[in-house]
Amino acid sequence: MYRRSFKDTKSSLGSPNPNFSKPMVALRFLRALSLVRCSGPGARSPSYRARGIRRAAYACMAASAGPRRAWSRALLRKIRRRPGRGLRRPRAVIRRRRPVGGGDPLEVALRRLVPGGGCMEYCRLLEEAADYVKCLAMQVRLMQTIVDSASHVNSID
Amino acid sequence: MLRGQLQCLSPRFLLFCSFPSSAASFSILILILLLLRRRRRRRLSELKNIAFSPFACFSRRFFVSGMEKERFFGGGWKSAHAGLLPEVSAFAGDEHLPHSFVGFGWEQPVHGQEAHAQQLESALSSLVSSPSSNAPDGNDSVVIRELIGRLGSICNSGNVSPSSRCHSAHASYYSTPLSSPPKLNLAGADHQRQRMLVNQVAAAPFLADQGFAERAARFSCFGAAEAGQLSRVSSRQSLAKEVAASYAMMAGSSSSPEASSASEKLTAVVAEHNARKRKAAPKGKGKAAAPSSSSAMDPPEEENSDSKRCKAAEAGGADKDAPVKPKTEQNSSDDGNAKPPEPPKDYIHVRARRGQATDSHSLAERVRREKISERMKLLQDLVPGCNKVTGKAVMLDEIINYVQSLQRQVEFLSMKLATLDPQLEFDTETLLSKEMHQVHVPLPQQVLFPLDMATSAFSLAQLPLKLAENPPDSMFSSLQLPPIDHLANLWEDDLRYVVQTGFPQSQEAPFSSGALRAE
Numbered sequence: 224m225y226r227r228s229f230k231d232t233k234s235s236l237g238s239p240n241p242n243f244s245k246p247m248v249a250l251r252f253l254r255a256l257s258l259v260r261c262s263g264p265g266a267r268s269p270s271y272r273a274r275g276i277r278r279a280a281y282a283c284m285a286a287s288a289g290p291r292r293a294w295s296r297a298l299l300r301k302i303r304r305r306p307g308r309g310l311r312r313p314r315a316v317i318r319r320r321r322p323v324g325g326g327d328p329l330e331v332a333l334r335r336l337v338p339g340g341g342c343m344e345y346c347r348l349l350e351e352a353a354d355y356v357k358c359l360a361m362q363v364r365l366m367q368t369i370v371d372s373a374s375h376v377n378s379i380d
Numbered sequence: 381m382l383r384g385q386l387q388c389l390s391p392r393f394l395l396f397c398s399f400p401s402s403a404a405s406f407s408i409l410i411l412i413l414l415l416l417r418r419r420r421r422r423r424l425s426e427l428k429n430i431a432f433s434p435f436a437c438f439s440r441r442f443f444v445s446g447m448e449k450e451r452f453f454g455g456g457w458k459s460a461h462a463g464l465l466p467e468v469s470a471f472a473g474d475e476h477l478p479h480s481f482v483g484f485g486w487e488q489p490v491h492g493q494e495a496h497a498q499q500l501e502s503a504l505s506s507l508v509s510s511p512s513s514n515a516p517d518g519n520d521s522v523v524i525r526e527l528i529g530r531l532g533s534i535c536n537s538g539n540v541s542p543s544s545r546c547h548s549a550h551a552s553y554y555s556t557p558l559s560s561p562p563k564l565n566l567a568g569a570d571h572q573r574q575r576m577l578v579n580q581v582a583a584a585p586f587l588a589d590q591g592f593a594e595r596a597a598r599f600s601c602f603g604a605a606e607a608g609q610l611s612r613v614s615s616r617q618s619l620a621k622e623v624a625a626s627y628a629m630m631a632g633s634s635s636s637p638e639a640s641s642a643s644e645k646l647t648a649v650v651a652e653h654n655a656r657k658r659k660a661a662p663k664g665k666g667k668a669a670a671p672s673s674s675s676a677m678d679p680p681e682e683e684n685s686d687s688k689r690c691k692a693a694e695a696g697g698a699d700k701d702a703p704v705k706p707k708t709e710q711n712s713s714d715d716g717n718a719k720p721p722e723p724p725k726d727y728i729h730v731r732a733r734r735g736q737a738t739d740s741h742s743l744a745e746r747v748r749r750e751k752i753s754e755r756m757k758l759l760q761d762l763v764p765g766c767n768k769v770t771g772k773a774v775m776l777d778e779i780i781n782y783v784q785s786l787q788r789q790v791e792f793l794s795m796k797l798a799t800l801d802p803q804l805e806f807d808t809e810t811l812l813s814k815e816m817h818q819v820h821v822p823l824p825q826q827v828l829f830p831l832d833m834a835t836s837a838f839s840l841a842q843l844p845l846k847l848a849e850n851p852p853d854s855m856f857s858s859l860q861l862p863p864i865d866h867l868a869n870l871w872e873d874d875l876r877y878v879v880q881t882g883f884p885q886s887q888e889a890p891f892s893s894g895a896l897r898a899e
Binding site: 256269270272273274275276277279280281329330332333336337345346349350352353355356357359360362363366367369370373374377 | 748751752755756758759762763773776777779780782783784786787789790791793794795796797798799800
């Protein structure tokens with residue numbers, strides 16, 4: 224189902240990853256949220272939960288973005304590396320295809336901001352940055368609505 | 381029968397000659413001849429001699445094939461509407477040359493040099509007549525091919541076989557003949573090649589196929605580029621500019637964008653060749669000057685204006701290209717190539733280039749730069765408030781600031797959600813329904829359908845299984861893992877646990893209801 228949904232969105236919107244599957248993001252995020260909530264309502268500190276929620280947000284964003292995107296792959300890699308795995312699986316990942324000369328501070332900053340931006344060419348960096356910005360904006364909007372509805376509900380009560 | 385044909389054809393020819401297309405072609409021919417005369421007066425005599433020699437040898441065949449010629453002419457006229465040369469050939473019999481020309485009332489100014497022109501055209505006619513003898517009455521393209529082949533052979537001292545050059549797949553008649561002379565040019569002498577160049581490219585406006593004219597121009601430029609001398613380079617450049625100017629002039633208003641693009645490309649090609657020879661900024665000059673020349677629409681004085689334009693555009697090109705590093709290597713890092721041009725100029729209008737090593741490099745770099753500018757435009761649309769900003773540096777700064785602000789917002793909202801969390805446990809249904817409502821607005825239908833199917837058909841516990849199956853990437857199967865450390869082992873188990881503790885109905889209902897409502 225979800226594969227078809229990905230393909231459909233891709234074919235209909237004509238781009239490799241349109242990331243218009245907002246319900247997907249919402250679904251995943253809410254599921255993750257619920258997990259976070261039910262896992263440690265009292266046992267964990269809010270900061271720990273906040274960090275967990277943030278990771279959940281990034282993971283949902285990357286998941287809905289699709290594996291076609293370099294930044295989503297890098298983001299997930301980064302997230303999955305967090306759970307203290309002693310053994311790093313020796314993956315045949317070819318990193319640093321084109322090591323950057325780092326001539327421009329702006330570009331270096333952009334590379335640091337965008338996940339997976341260290342190995343890409345400038346063209347691809349811009350492309351990935353555009354997609355990343357789009358997904359990030361959507362995620363922020365989603366979280367904002369959740370918070371608003373939650374606070375609204377709370378205020379009503 | 382022949383006489384009758386001729387008599388019935390003659391008024392048609394007159395009519396034909398009065399057509400604007402033919403008039404334009406005549407004027408172009410005049411232009412060619414004027415250019416020729418202006419440049420290489422002495423060459424004309426040579427041409428004349430050369431022309432007359434095959435003319436003489438063809439004359440016999442001409443007489444013999446008079447009938448075929450008429451027939452060819454008739455066939456050509458029936459099918460051709462832009463065929464200048466066939467008519468010229470058909471009408472210009474050897475002994476009737478001056479009469480035929482005068483008789484049709486061409487706009488040719490009656491100078492002393494008209495004799496040369498007429499003789500040249502008589503040579504053309506003889507050329508046409510000879511192939512017409514071979515292939516009468518219907519193989520118009522083949523005939524014209526042979527004609528132009530012989531024309532090219534005349535201009536190139538007749539050392540290349542014309543029939544071997546056969547172009548195919550072109551709509552207009554001149555496309556096929558004009559393609560062969562460009563190829564023939566590659567083997568001929570410089571000046572003759574240049575003249576052929578002018579001939580063909582100036583005759584390019586005949587063509588309805590703009591792309592072909594551009595190709596012909598490029599061929600001629602490539603052919604001229606093999607001259608390899610600076611003096612020739614300058615003359616060639618001026619020639620190319622005049623060609624571009626004439627092309628732009630003749631192409632007409634409707635095709636002016638293509639003409640200008642073709643002339644730009646032409647001058648770009650010329651400019652690239654120039655840079656290869658000179659390794660200076662005549663390329664920028666060529667590019668800057670050619671549009672101005674095409675806009676000026678008159679063939680300027682070659683050398684003087686060339687030098688002037690060179691100086692002027694060099695100054696302009698220098699300050700334009702100053703930030704463009706003289707890195708001729710295409711393999712230099714993309715950031716290095718992209719970054720220096722950012723600050724001084726608008727990335728959208730990058731056109732001038734420094735001297736590059738080869739054309740392929742410069743072209744590829746131009747393509748890359750266009751890609752980068754396209755991406756920057758995309759980013760500009762995404763980032764709010766970037767419409768007024770121009771220039772890569774400022775844009776990048778804005779983008780970086782925006783990304784940083786978004787990331788800070790995510791952090792802040794997650795903290796807020798964490799603090800709000802304990803109060804939200806029973807509000808997931810309303811939350812989800814609200815989310816579905818708010819979030820479903822921009823959705824395409826296909827997304828909703830599988831969502832509905834998923835929600836209606838399965839419980840929540842089975843969804844992650846499906847999610848795990850579909851993505852081939854192992855990362856994404858593990859992506860379904862909860863982002864929380866202690867729940868990292870198995871997504872499905874935890875979810876089932878969660879489901880069993882009382883979430884399923886509350887979550888399934890809003891899913892399906894939300895999906896249905898959204899649809």
